[in-house]
Amino acid sequence: MLNPASFKTTDPLVDFSIRAGNEMTDFIADEVFQPVIVSKEAFKVYQYDVSQFRVRDSRKSSKAAADSVDYGVFTRDATAVLHKLKAEWDPNDSAQFDAVVANLEQDCAAIIMESLLLFKETEAVTLATTGGNYASANTATLAAGATWIVNGGDPLANIATARAAVRLSSGGKEPNAATMSWTTFDSLKSSPVFLDLMKYSGQYVAPSPDQFAGLLKSWLGVQHLHIGKALKNTNVEGNATQTNADVWPDDILFYVKNPSVTPKAMRYGCNYTWNQMYTRKWQDEDRGGPAGCIQLLEMGMSYVLASAAVVASGNNDFAAGYLLKNVI
Secondary structure, three states: OOOHHHOOOOOOOOOOOOOOOOOHHHOOHHHHEEEEEOOOOEEEEEEEOOHHHOOOOOOOOOOOOOOOOOOOEEEEEEEOEEEEEEEEEOHHHHHHOOHHHOOHHHHHHHHHHHHHHHHHHHHHHHHHOOHHHEOHHHEEEOOHHHOOOOOOOOHHHHHHHHHHHHHHHOOOOOOOEEEEEHHHHHHHHHOHHHHHHHHHOOOOOOOOHHHHHHHHHHHHOOOEEEEEOOEEEOOOOOOOOOOEEEOOOOOEEEEOOOOOOOOOOOOOEEEEEEEEEEEEEEEEEEEEEOOEEEEEEEEEEEEEEEEOOEEEOOEEEEOOEEEEEOOO
16 A cells, blocks of 8 residues: 655745745834925925914904914924845856745845835834833823733723823824734733723624724724734844844824825824835846856835924924833
């Protein structure tokens, strides 16, 4: 009787391979920092002051001249920074590799793009989750006994505090968006308060991620909920242990999101972009073999992530956001 285990093959699967990597949708930097195209690398950001909120006594007789009203504008200087990476491949390798992994130019483009986006994501996280980038009224850190996944936590009170703070600091705009890591999002399914809200509303039937996201948006009082799913490797290349971790920490960011490019719009942050993605391909004439010269591919973009609305001239703290740290 034939033993199937004896019929082993060393032929590869010709149309299947495995690649670990972040999906493009896992990156949310551009959801938090709205892309805004600028005309040159160095530019100015204009912001109106808060003169319009001043109460002015407008009572006058018909014989008296009306008082004058005025407003002020201040500017900030900013400069887009070029970010670029390159990769190379040997045409001889393409000729020798199995077909499913032989498209080396495509692989190089994919790793460059992912690396550029991963770095931008870490830039966004550093800006958005550094408590020092906010006024004291616009950030808080929950103690271990007051996180949202323990009985001592009070998410609804924390949410109310965050919303009120943003409304005051942004000139009346309520936060309409929130951002958190995938781990935070998944952990909140076990929040005692949120479990009660689901049960009392008759909606607790092991909600799917999409269903829970809808419920969470209503509790947070936002229209947009962005989940940072991107992972980063936290170990030095070559170490025996390689560990992946969330790029976004265990925090929640409440902020004013405005995708419009209209001037005079209130928003939390911007991705000021001068040069969108470019590609450059060339070959190294000094290296190669019978299949051709070594091929190189470079990709890059010029941008800078920064606060949009700020507290005041000379103070670049975020004015349209609230950072709640250590939520889980």
